[in-house]
Amino acid sequence: MKLILPSAKYQASYCAYITELGDEERYPFPLDFDHHDFGAMLARIEAFRQGQNLPEGYAASTTYWLIDQDELIGVSNLRHYLTPQIEQAGGHIGLGIRPSRRGLGLGKVLLKLTLEQALQRGIHEVHIHCEKGNLASAAMILANGGNLHSEITDSAHPSVIQRFRIRLAQSIASN
Numbered sequence: 001m002k003l004i005l006p007s008a009k010y011q012a013s014y015c016a017y018i019t020e021l022g023d024e025e026r027y028p029f030p031l032d033f034d035h036h037d038f039g040a041m042l043a044r045i046e047a048f049r050q051g052q053n054l055p056e057g058y059a060a061s062t063t064y065w066l067i068d069q070d071e072l073i074g075v076s077n078l079r080h081y082l083t084p085q086i087e088q089a090g091g092h093i094g095l096g097i098r099p100s101r102r103g104l105g106l107g108k109v110l111l112k113l114t115l116e117q118a119l120q121r122g123i124h125e126v127h128i129h130c131e132k133g134n135l136a137s138a139a140m141i142l143a144n145g146g147n148l149h150s151e152i153t154d155s156a157h158p159s160v161i162q163r164f165r166i167r168l169a170q171s172i173a174s175n
Contacts, residue, residue, distance in 0.1 A: 001068045003113040006045050011038045013072040020099050028077035028094030030063045057085040066110045073101045076114040080121060089161050091127040107140040115144060119168045132160035
């Protein structure tokens, strides 16, 4: 398995991933980008990485694809910094695993690899959030050294949001 930047090489696998997701809510947010013009989608993802053409409230972010034997099996998005909006609810990292590959511990692997990228960017404390009812995400965060910092509700998020923090120097070394 390897973590890569998005590439046209994986267009067929990406499209199959999107089809597999069906109508479920997509995480992380770049999975919502229109992929019918694949080159334009890749350019948009790269623009976000460069901090260009960001919608209000968004932070520059890098999207990563988790690849296993030429199949796209997971996607993560690492925000380079926190805006007030995503510090409240969103955090540094969003991620998702292809439905057919869930329940195999791949989310833990994807988060660990994304945390390594965060550390390389100089981020030493990662904020990562999930809905309280999402037990699989909470377990993945805890397995990567997460500590529950707080729980919130607000008008934009009707469910309780659990906000975890991961101190990177120690958590990556211990995993």
